[in-house]
Amino acid sequence: MTLPDLGSANLGTWGAVIAILAMAVATYLCRIAGVVLMGFIPLTPHVRRGLAALPGSIIAATVLPLIERLGLAAGIALLAAMGSMILRRNELLALVVGMSVIAGLRALGF
Numbered sequence: 001m002t003l004p005d006l007g008s009a010n011l012g013t014w015g016a017v018i019a020i021l022a023m024a025v026a027t028y029l030c031r032i033a034g035v036v037l038m039g040f041i042p043l044t045p046h047v048r049r050g051l052a053a054l055p056g057s058i059i060a061a062t063v064l065p066l067i068e069r070l071g072l073a074a075g076i077a078l079l080a081a082m083g084s085m086i087l088r089r090n091e092l093l094a095l096v097v098g099m100s101v102i103a104g105l106r107a108l109g110f
Helices: 014-038 045-070 072-088 091-107
Strands: none
Touching: 045 072, 072 091
């Protein structure tokens, strides 16, 4: 498979830089478009409840399949990390607690 001829355009290493900058601009425009479009949506109580529930549902949709695949040890480690986060409000500590629990459970054969 050959790439299409770009004529006399020889971008060299600048091609990668231009591609990265173009994607950065596209990402920024997508984020701004979301904010601008939400300015036109009336925030009724129903919409507010939906937006408030959205982050939790995204986390559940991401984490629950992992727990199902990784087993009981992952679920226990997640609960330990959540407990640490509730008690101490420290993300790094919650990460260490969760990783320590799953490592310990895996060492015990779970």
